[in-house]
Amino acid sequence: MRLQDRIAMVVGAGQSPGETMGNGRATALVFAREGAKVAAVDRDLASAQDTVAMIEDAGGTAIAVAADVTDEAAVKAAVDATLGEYGRIDILHNNVGISIAGGDAEITEITVEAFDYCVAVNLRGMVLACKHALPSMREQGGGVILNISSLAAWSAYPLVAYKTTKAAVVALTDQLAIHNARYGIRANVILPGLMDTPMAVDTRVAALGKTREEIVAGRDAKVPLGRKMGTGWDIANAALFLASDEASFITGAALPVDGGTSVSLGT
Numbered sequence: 001m002r003l004q005d006r007i008a009m010v011v012g013a014g015q016s017p018g019e020t021m022g023n024g025r026a027t028a029l030v031f032a033r034e035g036a037k038v039a040a041v042d043r044d045l046a047s048a049q050d051t052v053a054m055i056e057d058a059g060g061t062a063i064a065v066a067a068d069v070t071d072e073a074a075v076k077a078a079v080d081a082t083l084g085e086y087g088r089i090d091i092l093h094n095n096v097g098i099s100i101a102g103g104d105a106e107i108t109e110i111t112v113e114a115f116d117y118c119v120a121v122n123l124r125g126m127v128l129a130c131k132h133a134l135p136s137m138r139e140q141g142g143g144v145i146l147n148i149s150s151l152a153a154w155s156a157y158p159l160v161a162y163k164t165t166k167a168a169v170v171a172l173t174d175q176l177a178i179h180n181a182r183y184g185i186r187a188n189v190i191l192p193g194l195m196d197t198p199m200a201v202d203t204r205v206a207a208l209g210k211t212r213e214e215i216v217a218g219r220d221a222k223v224p225l226g227r228k229m230g231t232g233w234d235i236a237n238a239a240l241f242l243a244s245d246e247a248s249f250i251t252g253a254a255l256p257v258d259g260g261t262s263v264s265l266g267t
Contacts, residue, residue: 002244004035007086009079011069011129012095012148013040014047018198019212023148024095025051026232027239032060034240036091039082041065069096069125070117079132091243092133093146094126097199099162100207107160118161123168130176134185142184144243147173148235151193151258155265166191170254177252186251188242193258194219196229224260 008031015022024042032038032055040055042048045066055062063085067078082089098104098121103114126147137143150157153167169189176187194200196216204215220228238257241247256262 001035002240002246003031003091006036006090006243007039007082007088008032008036008091008093008243009039009041009082009089009129009133010093010095011041011067011078011125012097013038013051014042014044016101016198016202018202020196020198020201021232022197022199023192023195023232023235024093025054026236027093027095028062029054029058029060030233030236030240031091031093031243032062033058034244037086038062039065039078039085039089041067041078041082043068069128070120072128075125075128076132079129079136083136088140089133089136089143091144091146092129092137093148093239093243094129095148096125097122097148097150097162097166099159100203101199102161104159104161106158110160115161119165122162122165123172126169126172130172134180137185138180138183143186145173145176145180145185145187146239146242147176147187147189149173149189149191149254151191151256151261153191154256154262173254174252181251186242186247188247188250188253188255190235190238190242191254191256191258191262192230192235193256193261194223194229195231195235197232222261224264227259230257230259 010028012024013028040048048064052062067074149169150166157163173189
């Protein structure tokens with residue numbers, strides 16, 4: 001019960017359709033299992049409600065909140081709903097991101113509309129969530145912000161909007177860490193590598209014209225540890241550590257969860 005009686009707002013706690021568990025849903029479930037009361041925030045309210053049902057079935061406590069992170073009023077309303085229900089926010093977990101589904105492309109092919117939309121979701125959405133959650137955290141004298149970036153920030157990822165925004169999330173986390181340390185607020189960023197999640201795999205099925213099995217096999221073969229890709233539970237367990245008191249002296253860290261891919265870059 002490493003998060004006993006803490007309040008966690010998980011933005012992106014639902015997930016797109018697919019055969020596996022997404023990072024946000026897995027994290028919401030793990031936080032609840034470890035004693036946190038969870039506000040499961042997602043653009044798709046029904047998906048957030050599914051996450052809440054899973055939490056409640058396991059004996060946890062959660063509420064579902066609808067919010068599109070591209071809409072500042074909706075983000076503020078989600079923060080207000082969490083504070084209204086629980087009175088505080090101890091953990092803000094930002095887990096929203098798109099690439100192919102947002103029209104991302106190579107730089108010579110990207111449209112202004114697709115680039116701007118990816119920026120609005122992947123980067124501005126995190127800025128807005130922090131903007132509206134931080135005043136409460138500062139007033140209460142502490143809190144944890146966890147942002148989900150991607151190993152694409154450090155690697156030769158071919159699509160320009162995802163690469164650029166995920167690199168910016170790392171810089172955003174640095175900025176949050178240094179300018180909120182005096183309030184007792186820690187900010188860290190997780191960089192998932194090759195993951196078997198709906199966002200990472202299922203969106204590529206239609207886009208690449210391959211079967212799910214073909215995509216999974218190709219990605220598994222690239223994992224340096226010689227095992228299958230990571231799962232949402234790997235990200236959730238990393239987030240649990242960073243959210244817990246075990247990481248009380250860690251802020252401004254960028255943690256790759258990637259099966260060794262980051263140490264093989266450039267070889």
